[in-house]
Amino acid sequence: MISDTEKTQSEAATDKIRTLILSGTYRPGQPLRQEALSGHLSISRTPLRHALQSLAEEGLVEAVGFKGARVAQPDPQMVRDLFDMRLLLEPLALKSALEHHTKLDFAKAEMALDAADAERDLYKLSQLNWEFHHALYHPSGRRTLMRTIEHLNRASAFAETIAKSIVVRSEKSAAEHRELLQACRNADADDAIDRLTEHLRLAYRDIQNTEY
Amino acid sequence: MISDTEKTQSEAATDKIRTLILSGTYRPGQPLRQEALSGHLSISRTPLRHALQSLAEEGLVEAVGFKGARVAQPDPQMVRDLFDMRLLLEPLALKSALEHHTKLDFAKAEMALDAADAERDLYKLSQLNWEFHHALYHPSGRRTLMRTIEHLNRASAFAETIAKSIVVRSEKSAAEHRELLQACRNADADDAIDRLTEHLRLAYRDIQNTEY
DNA sequence: ATTTTTATTATTGGATACAATTATGATTTC
DNA sequence: GAAATCATAATTGTATCCAATAATAAAAAT
Numbered sequence: 143m144i145s146d147t148e149k150t151q152s153e154a155a156t157d158k159i160r161t162l163i164l165s166g167t168y169r170p171g172q173p174l175r176q177e178a179l180s181g182h183l184s185i186s187r188t189p190l191r192h193a194l195q196s197l198a199e200e201g202l203v204e205a206v207g208f209k210g211a212r213v214a215q216p217d218p219q220m221v222r223d224l225f226d227m228r229l230l231l232e233p234l235a236l237k238s239a240l241e242h243h244t245k246l247d248f249a250k251a252e253m254a255l256d257a258a259d260a261e262r263d264l265y266k267l268s269q270l271n272w273e274f275h276h277a278l279y280h281p282s283g284r285r286t287l288m289r290t291i292e293h294l295n296r297a298s299a300f301a302e303t304i305a306k307s308i309v310v311r312s313e314k315s316a317a318e319h320r321e322l323l324q325a326c327r328n329a330d331a332d333d334a335i336d337r338l339t340e341h342l343r344l345a346y347r348d349i350q351n352t353e354y
Numbered sequence: 355m356i357s358d359t360e361k362t363q364s365e366a367a368t369d370k371i372r373t374l375i376l377s378g379t380y381r382p383g384q385p386l387r388q389e390a391l392s393g394h395l396s397i398s399r400t401p402l403r404h405a406l407q408s409l410a411e412e413g414l415v416e417a418v419g420f421k422g423a424r425v426a427q428p429d430p431q432m433v434r435d436l437f438d439m440r441l442l443l444e445p446l447a448l449k450s451a452l453e454h455h456t457k458l459d460f461a462k463a464e465m466a467l468d469a470a471d472a473e474r475d476l477y478k479l480s481q482l483n484w485e486f487h488h489a490l491y492h493p494s495g496r497r498t499l500m501r502t503i504e505h506l507n508r509a510s511a512f513a514e515t516i517a518k519s520i521v522v523r524s525e526k527s528a529a530e531h532r533e534l535l536q537a538c539r540n541a542d543a544d545d546a547i548d549r550l551t552e553h554l555r556l557a558y559r560d561i562q563n564t565e566y
Numbered sequence: 567a568t569t570t571t572t573a574t575t576a577t578t579g580g581a582t583a584c585a586a587t588t589a590t591g592a593t594t595t596c
Numbered sequence: 597g598a599a600a601t602c603a604t605a606a607t608t609g610t611a612t613c614c615a616a617t618a619a620t621a622a623a624a625a626t
Contacts, residue, residue, distance in 0.1 A: 387576095387577075387578095388577075388578070389576095389577075389578095399578090403578090403579085419578090420577080420578055420579070421577090421578085422577070422578070
């Protein structure tokens, strides 16, 4: 559960529902009835609908006309697109960030890795995974690029959680992350980008194999 | 004005407001008061808020907490990010589409170009511009990729409209488009991708020079 | 006179009630 | 008995009203 320090109830609901989806409580394809959900979250339908719209934009929910909303179903084509895009965009972000990295950034990244080593919950693991990547990309200062990358990461985290490929990858991923972080600390741009690319390629391969 | 065949009023309002922004009626930075706008569109605030949220996700509107929404202000950094991403993603879409192109796709693309030659309205011009690119990318069948590319094109169309670089580019752009289309018809992948890349580079250069 | 505090107003977010749409099941028709 | 039609119920979208927040103006204190 996330802190109650949320601003609006729409945002709070967005976070809660996202957690419910990413944690697997709401399975892909499951209908999300407005009245039931709003009652479950103890809010009215108005902020709930805002939350559903936000999640639809994120790609976690599919909403159609007057028909209602359902939990999205990641398919192989979508996963392929997500990783192809990540493979193109994330190296750019990393490259742009490399010359602006501070010790604090590396420390944040390392904290996420340490926390991930001790974490067993799938959803929290995917969150820490993004925290790590975010720490390495964010110093680029390229907000629009970062926003797109964050969207892609959320969506692929969703697919990975559903496919449970995170479990399979956890140790391998940890090692790849550490090597990537070391390359960044060495300010070795070529090496860092190579390791990032390889990391994404391997993640893609594993999700392909675990997908049903 | 767009047809009244819209499904929900939220969607209709989204399209109308988008047009008002892209046509320059609502200038960047301008506050978008809910009551005033809803009155102007003869709808209640409820669907209006949905429309504003959609436009915020698109990047045309910036909405903050309880403070309200404003027309977004495209800055040079954002434009740079947009074109950097387009330069990476659109060649991929084109490459994936090349082997699936039909005569109908080429016809659609050509129709957009012909219409653009006779069009003088900035907003409609940017729409036709996207129609052309869409016709060439869509046969890839890669929906998730297309969705991201569409977002990026909307946002950069916004920036181009604001900067009025479309006017400067119209003839040059038309020529580049025709050459790109011809390369696709020839099924010359390398040539097509080269021309697309060059087209995007030139568009980026021109918007940089016209930006205030 | 300037700053701080308080009260008032304007604006946004949320809850409830109503209308429009779609899904479901009964009824009719062939 | 199957298909089509109609009525009913379930569900979503919209309007209106109320509450919470932020902006503004007035008053008080130093």
